[in-house]
Amino acid sequence: MTSSSGVLVLAATPIGDPRDAAPRLAQELASADVVAAEDTRRLRRLCSDLAVAPSGTVLSYHEHNEASRTAELVERLTAGARVVVVTDAGMPSVSDPGYRLVDAAVAAGVRVTCVPGPSAVLMALAVSGLPVDRFCFEGFLPRKGGERARVLESLADERRTLVFFEAPHRIEASLRAMAAAWGAQRRAAVCRELTKTYEEVRRGSLGELADWAAEGVRGEITVVVAGAELRVRSLEDAVADVLHRVGAGERLKHVCADVAAESGLSKKALYDAVVAARTVSRATTAGP
Known part of the structure; x- marks a missing residue:
């Protein structure tokens, strides 16, 4: 300086x-x-x-x-x-x-x-009724439907609470796109006109909020959406996923940590199972 x-x-x-x-x-x-x-x-x-x-x-x-x-x-x-x-x-x-x-x-x-x-982001999080310990701010979604769908698909497994800004004339379309990408039952809150005379917070499922928005929504809008729930996977499926990714060139320990975090499985148990599976595979390949 x-x-x-x-x-x-x-x-x-x-x-x-x-x-x-x-x-x-x-x-x-x-x-x-x-x-x-x-x-x-x-x-x-x-x-x-x-x-x-x-x-x-x-x-x-x-x-x-x-x-x-x-x-x-x-x-x-x-x-x-x-x-x-x-x-x-x-x-x-x-x-x-x-x-x-x-x-x-x-x-x-x-x-x-x-x-x-x-901050509209922090205020909306605070009043949403959704988890606030971890969150990510995504700003405005793309205006075009195809681009918006791709962005939402990329966030399908995001476990942190999501925060978006949206314009009144696009809020219904965005909520319906979220419902299509993440399921109509995903919890969310639409916060509009925060700190103003007509402040309103609507809480419900994405499907319910999209139906409500069809009647018309005015004002500055912040949308808060619950993160994806942890998907419980079988150990066998997780091992197959790890082996596929390692075969493509990724490091075993890093992949095990990643898959364990996504699946809720023990990292050690997954690593041991992968090592065992590789041992069996090598023995089978080697033959008698």
Whole structure:
């Protein structure tokens, strides 16, 4: 990091209720040399809610000008400016503009920090009623049906709780695609308008939620889906799987650990069974 570098501040903004803003947010907006906002009109509204007026330059920074404006912002940062990035709601760079700038700032040796704040992902997890000890965030699903189906298929065996963002006009199609890929009985929750006046959390199976969504859903939506249940497999099937993968070139110990985790079998018992099966196979091949 160079001594003359400025600081890049990713500032989380409220996802609905302006009272959720961190006290530091107003301070950063007021004192920044540059405020880069996804929507400058929304920024003005937020500043009005927070009773603050930016003293520095305010410019737009969104998906359509992110590539071209990043170089300008990095130039200001390396010259010593304090640049604050805000998006319409939540943390910049998380399914919003910001990642490109962070990557460029890090490469330039600029310090990057955050102002913490509300998170639709964490709030939806907390109120979903689903396991929260392990989870993964998948952002928005692809718009096209074929691409969406392929992504969902790749997540079919994911045991962690899954979190998605979705648009109101696509929520029914996405829920039906999830039901087709993972089963209509998989538990889920649709959380909409979090922290806002019409906040609603619908819990049920994917099939039930898809039928509910057919009536029309409005607002900002976060979907939480239970992870896949552990598939219990017989030791014989697991051994056959390990032998096939080892035959294709994978390492025995790594494959045994992977298959044991997926199947719920003891890693040692599986390893011993595979070794025994290989011994029998070699003896049979060798003949009398």
